[in-house]
Amino acid sequence: MRNYYIAGNWKMHKTRAEAAELAKALAAGLKDGKHKYLVAPSFTLLETVAPIVRGTNIRLGAQNMAEAEEGANTGEVSVLQLKDLGVQTVILGHSERRHNYHEDDALINKKVRLALQHGLEVILCVGELLSDREAGKAETVCETQTVEGLKGVPAADLSRVVIAYEPVWAIGTGKTATPEDADAIHAYIRTVIGKLYGGDEAARIIIQYGGSVKPENAKDLMAKENIDGALVGGAALKVETFTPIAKFA
Numbered sequence: 001m002r003n004y005y006i007a008g009n010w011k012m013h014k015t016r017a018e019a020a021e022l023a024k025a026l027a028a029g030l031k032d033g034k035h036k037y038l039v040a041p042s043f044t045l046l047e048t049v050a051p052i053v054r055g056t057n058i059r060l061g062a063q064n065m066a067e068a069e070e071g072a073n074t075g076e077v078s079v080l081q082l083k084d085l086g087v088q089t090v091i092l093g094h095s096e097r098r099h100n101y102h103e104d105d106a107l108i109n110k111k112v113r114l115a116l117q118h119g120l121e122v123i124l125c126v127g128e129l130l131s132d133r134e135a136g137k138a139e140t141v142c143e144t145q146t147v148e149g150l151k152g153v154p155a156a157d158l159s160r161v162v163i164a165y166e167p168v169w170a171i172g173t174g175k176t177a178t179p180e181d182a183d184a185i186h187a188y189i190r191t192v193i194g195k196l197y198g199g200d201e202a203a204r205i206i207i208q209y210g211g212s213v214k215p216e217n218a219k220d221l222m223a224k225e226n227i228d229g230a231l232v233g234g235a236a237l238k239v240e241t242f243t244p245i246a247k248f249a
């Protein structure tokens with residue numbers, strides 16, 4: 001049985017004081033939560049949030065990392081630096097990284113492999129643009145991003161990989177994929193994992209949905225067979241909206 005995994009991507013929001021306040025409220029609010037949880041604050045907030053979530057049922061995540069361990073990479077943050085702060089998980093291949101900062105599958109794959117080599121959990125984001133969907137290419141885009149993102153990842157490391165399906169047209173737009181549309185892509189991604197790693201891994205891998213997840217739609221999305229959790233953006237910024245998603249009945 002797959003456990004639900006609800007993650008909050010705080011994106012480029014909050015000061016240290018605001019982050020501490022939210023993290024404390026979530027630690028208290030989710031104490032009796034039954035699922036797996038994560039918050040991913042900006043790099044500058046990690047040191048503030050780390051001691052608040054340590055020892056709780058909330059994991060500490062980063063939103064990106066460099067493809068190299070160290071070196072002349074101005075403006076980047078390395079896996080060693082993240083681990084030093086207690087980061088357990090890294091979100092890679094987010095559509096904002098792919099489309100606004102031009103990260104391609106090869107670069108994302110380097111990051112995925114490096115993070116896994118260092119023992120981190122990876123949330124690999126995949127998802128199609130509206131133009132892809134309108135051209136009937138949603139499945140092939142997600143397949144390519146999954147296959148290329150996982151290239152060279154050994155089966156032994158796959159237990160530390162989570163896939164997040166985030167249709168780009170649903171992110172921050174208030175437009176959610178219908179549970180049926182999302183479930184269909186999740187099922188397809190599962191078959192892709194099956195082709196790469198076999199049926200057991202396909203049945204086991206956690207696939208989160210992301211894109212305008214709110215307290216009002218979380219339950220219907222999570223009810224779908226292939227949707228195992230959520231990667232939440234806007235609604236992750238307030239305890240009043242993240243907690244009901246995290247504790248969907």
Ligand code: 13P
Nearest residue numbers: 009171172211212233234
């Ligand atoms: P929203 O929930 O704001 O649509 O963002 C989704 C997302 O990109 C999470 O990574």
